Amino acid sequence: MLVGILVNGAIDDIEFYKKELDGCDYVISADGASNVLYKMKKVPDVIIGDMDSIEEDAKSFFLEKGVEFKRFPSKKDFTDTELSIDYAKDIGADEVVLYAAVGSRIDHSLGNINLLYYMLKRGMQGRLVNEKNEVRITDGKLVIEGRKGDLVSVIPVNGDAIGVTLTGLEYPLTDYTIEFGKTIGLSNVMVGESCRIEVKDGCIFVIKARD
Structure with missing residues (x-):
């Protein structure tokens, strides 16, 4: 429901x-x-x-x-x-x-x-x-639907996000560790109508935004 x-x-x-x-x-x-x-x-x-x-x-x-x-x-x-x-x-x-x-x-x-x-x-x-914004959270895998050009940011929640993989975005990552407090995950860009986010250990906010 x-x-x-x-x-x-x-x-x-x-x-x-x-x-x-x-x-x-x-x-x-x-x-x-x-x-x-x-x-x-x-x-x-x-x-x-x-x-x-x-x-x-x-x-x-x-x-x-x-x-x-x-x-x-x-x-x-x-x-x-x-x-x-x-x-x-x-x-x-x-x-x-x-x-x-x-x-x-x-x-x-x-x-x-x-x-x-x-x-x-x-x-x-x-x-x-x-x-203007849609915020989600994941400690595993997440698929985001949207439009080409939508902004997508990933932000660690309560510690380092380990094993982050981003696909379908202008700046992909593969098995990357995003240190808690760092801003490398901000303002990525969707290259199609969907993107995929995965984190192996930890938890991340995923924000889709439109200016």
Whole structure:
């Protein structure tokens, strides 16, 4: 089951997110993201969080629509996004996409990107998507679909990435070790409609971007 989680991050194109969420099997709104869903008249399956960011008009609208609210204390050890991921796992999600999960708060942006690792270790495929970027994570093999000219970057997650092989990119690598903290994996370019990334030991973020 594909679960889409709309996060209260930066949104430039509401129609982009509406189209993306329409393709999900189940939609979770993380607290303040409900204000955006209200504007697009998109009804989520559940709203999760401490409800400190949702506006009254949006709250009333979704209550009238019969949307389930999962309320948590404002003082808690988990973000609304992490709580939403846990809920997605509980209802049987095997793929979770975080939408609008980056923004002006660098701490929240980094935290949400790192939640891809959290999902990986719990057996879920995770992606983070906005209008210009798609972030994935792998500790094995990954095929990325796209267009010729798309930018693809690979970044070690929590240590050196050993045995990295990149094919279908302008700057290929074969059984290469990318040292944690180094930037050699940034801004590669797809030469066709797909590329393949493999890491033998370690874990890497894979970011497909369009300028």
